Amino acid sequence: MSKARKSVLCWAALSPFLIVVLFPYLTMLSTALKQKDEIFTFHRSWLPREFYLGNFVELFVDRNFGRALVNSLTISVGATLLSLAVAIPAAYALTRMRVPGNSALTNYLLITQMISPIVLIIGLFRMFAYFGLINSLMSVIIAHSAFFMAFAVWMLKSYFATIPKDLEEAAWIDGASRFSAFVRIFLPLCLPGVVVTAIFTFVNSWNEYAMSLTLLRDVSQQTAPVQIAFLTGTLYQIEWHLIMAATLIASVPVAVVFASIQRYLIGGMSLGGVK
Structure with a gap:
């Protein structure tokens, strides 16, 4: 054929x-x-x-949807970077070093993924209210990072386990420190896995609704999912023309992210499936 x-x-x-x-x-x-x-x-x-095109004009001019997109982008990028900043060294330590209780900690990270954020939303609200972070984008960034970090560590741990230790040991013999070998040798090899983890973290943060609705009280701080949900009850009717326009626009950033780093996505998925 x-x-x-x-x-x-x-x-x-x-x-x-x-x-x-x-x-x-x-x-x-x-x-x-x-x-x-x-x-x-x-x-x-x-x-x-x-x-x-009047629906899109109304969204950006009258409903301030552009500000909501900027808020969602700020939160998603911030949560992704913060999660990776903690998850990468944590996953490396669990993979390459002798950490007491390694197996128990790994199982604990898996168990945390079974807890819905909505169960802890009241405790999170009271905690951020105590620190004066209510109605701040930083509070949502921290909350998202806390929930998505365990998933990032679990994902990266499986990716890091596929990298042979011989490569790092060869760098150590040549005089490189552990940190230098990690940055120059280990991390570039794990780039596909890091990118895949970043994509999933970004998408989860972009689509999150409950924590953003609870922690952000000001209209100017609303995220795109929250503002789209509010369109369902505007003026005692469901404004489908605006909802569809807003949903279409909100799906563009995620589609752009997937399309721009597609080769890393395919490489990272295949890397995680080979042990």
Whole structure:
């Protein structure tokens, strides 16, 4: 069988799944480009009468959705960097050093992933209120990092275990310190795994709703998921034209992140599957 025929058969087999994946985005795009009175009509059509961009203008001008996107981006990037800053050395220590209670600590990290953040939301609110961090983006960054850090350590530990110790030992023989060997030899080899962990942490932080709603009280501090949820009750009606436009815009940063570092994502997933 020729390569072209195999490619056609593969795409034909994947086309149903592709339709299922793309259908929500096509629905969002179609609704976002329609005027309000065009959505709830008896004879609906996929294509709008005219491509109406007023929904996006209203979001950014009247609803201050651009500020919400900046807040979400600030929190997600900050939580990702803070989580990796702690998870990378922690995973390295659990993989390469003799840490007392290594197995128990690893199991504990796994158990923490079974606890929903909503269970601890009242305690988190009282703690951040005590330190005067309510209505501060830093409080959400710290809270997200605390919950996603265990996942990052667990992911990176499995990636780090695939790197042969001989490479570091060769660097030590050549006179490099442990830190120098870690930065120059070990970490570049683990870059795909670090990128995959960063992606999952970023996406989890970007989509998080409960902690952002609880810790951020000011309208100007709201994140994109919170502001999208508030659109469902505006003026005693569900403004689907604005919700679809906002959801479409909110999905763009995640899609850009996945597309820009796709090669690291594939390499990191294959690295974690080989022991």
